[in-house]
Amino acid sequence: MSEMAQPATGIKRPDLSQKRIRGRYAAERRFKLYGQLAVGLAIAMLAVLLISVCSKGYSAFYRTEIALDVMLDPAVITPDGKSDAETLGAADYQGLIKEALKTAFPDVTSRGDRKNLYNLVSNGAGNTVRQAVLANPSLIGSTQRFWVVAADDMDMLAKGFIKRDLPEGERVVSDTQIAWYDKLDESGQLRTAFNAVFFSAGDSREPEQAGILGALMGSIFTMLVTVLLALPLGVMSAIYLEEFAPKNRITEIIEVNINNLAAVPSIVFGLLGLAVLLGVFGLPRSAPLVGGMVLALMTLPTIIIATRAALKAVPPSIREAAYGIGASPLQVVSHHVLPLATPGIMTGAIIGLARALGESAPLLMIGMVAFIVDVPHGPTDPATVLPVQIYLWADSPERAFIEKTSAGIMVLLAFLISMNAIAIFVRRKFERRW
């Protein structure tokens, strides 16, 4: 400080020296830089994650198909002359495919080689033919060209995941199979097509027949139950505790307990579900209903805490204004406080639900880890959920499940993003700050 700025009376004036100002600016710049670094790092990590998942997973969305000329032999399809749907549906189409393969490769004669040959196509390939015949029985007797699904090993070969230059003993496809594959390729009998099965089937032991739909439906039903239970229960308890409950010892204890519940490891909720929901109430195992209830319990504290914070943040002057013209407590809350708190509530809800969506540990406890082929049609059908499905695939030895795992993660992320989008939409609707 300069001598002149120091008056005789001894009044201290702010230190306006250049050094202090420069110091302050430098501190501000440093802070901004740290912030930008942090945000940049977060974005970079997210990008790495997304790129690695997508680059590994996108190949699961298409598959390799093989063209075969299948003789629709009436002796096989309608052995006793009847052509009702039941007979047609029960015929051995996989056998017809094998015949078609034999015809396509007439020089393969030994038993072992034939078996290898049959392994070129998926053992679900007969379904393609069955559907065509059921749709149009007049095809019986003719020879038709069908594009059938290749076996997962061929698919992997086509996608380049199985290296041809490895010694034969170290890869799952033999040299003869590669030769057949190349022959098919040369004659234009190979193509890649959109893998609709991935989005329309449940799980399967055969990678080329495994789909995500079962787990997706399981997740949807589970989240539906979770939302329907946790959101109204959580918001109502928060409103009651915040706006109506007397502030005394009991509500204090309840509050402490709710805060503690938010920190309880999720598997404990799974054990609770196992002991109480399955054990005492005898609800079905592996059902999204039970999974949803368990996850709702897990999500409740988060929603309650976020809702209470959002309610507290509504300015008291708004409440006073409403009370002042004779609104009842319920009217004050529902007409004024709740709309203003909705954005905050939605944020809390989405954090809680996103955590519930990615949760697998508590669901393992109630049996949602089972291998389930059928796509669930309701919240009481046995089902699994996306994270558990991803875990199951990641644990499978076949090479083809690796891309399924990544594709499963992509579906999970897409689910999460659409859930977030709904929440953001609701927020926006209410966030119109006047």
Next chain:
Amino acid sequence: MNAISPTLAKMHGRKVTVHYGSKQALFDVDLDVPERMVTALIGPSGCGKSTFLRCLNRMNDVIDGCKVGGEITLDGQDIYDTKLDVVMLRARIGMVFQKPNPFPKSIYDNVAYGPRIHGMASTKGELDEIVRASLEKAGLWKEVKERLDQPGTGLSGGQQQRLCIARAIAVSPEVILMDEPCSALDPIATAKIEELIDELRENFTIVIVTHSMQQAARVSQKTAFFHLGQLIEWGDTEQIFTSPKDERTQGYITGRFG
């Protein structure tokens, strides 16, 4: 104290005490609010004016740990009677707060909210009419009639305060309580509101808290002086300002303390 006879007064306070937790904020206040008159509450900051005002429509109920004692009546009926419905009471006794606090809704909805929740209009036309009349009485109609669907929070401070007044009078209360309604306003807006108070006196009973001696003198017929939670003196405004009986009143209105 020259208490007017109970039949003439709209509201009575008898031995009103207020505790915030263990702290006593009002000590045995006896005050009558005469009908169709403006009663001004004056006194130094923290003396309990707002506290007393909030007793009159039981706004203190909302505050945790606030206990009100004594008796307050409206038209001879005890308003702290447990059988009395506090929501209906607040519909009869409106309030305008120190800080303008319009709802974050449109101007129209701000005014229409009270009539709506109290079932005062059965048709849209009736409601429109109430909104128009209230805004007109509050002297805001000309300024906002073109933008009734705009947010109430988008108005200027003075307009917001008049909007709050319109909102209060839309439910046709019998008594209007105003807590320093002009504290955030410029002299022109203040003058408008004072004019408005003067007009409202014809139909409403008004209690107003103010820090401005001039304002109290201009708008009120009765004045009550509070000091440290006690009602020191009250009576006709003219008498309080020209010949106060208590020297503390004298000291306050002449600006020697407070």
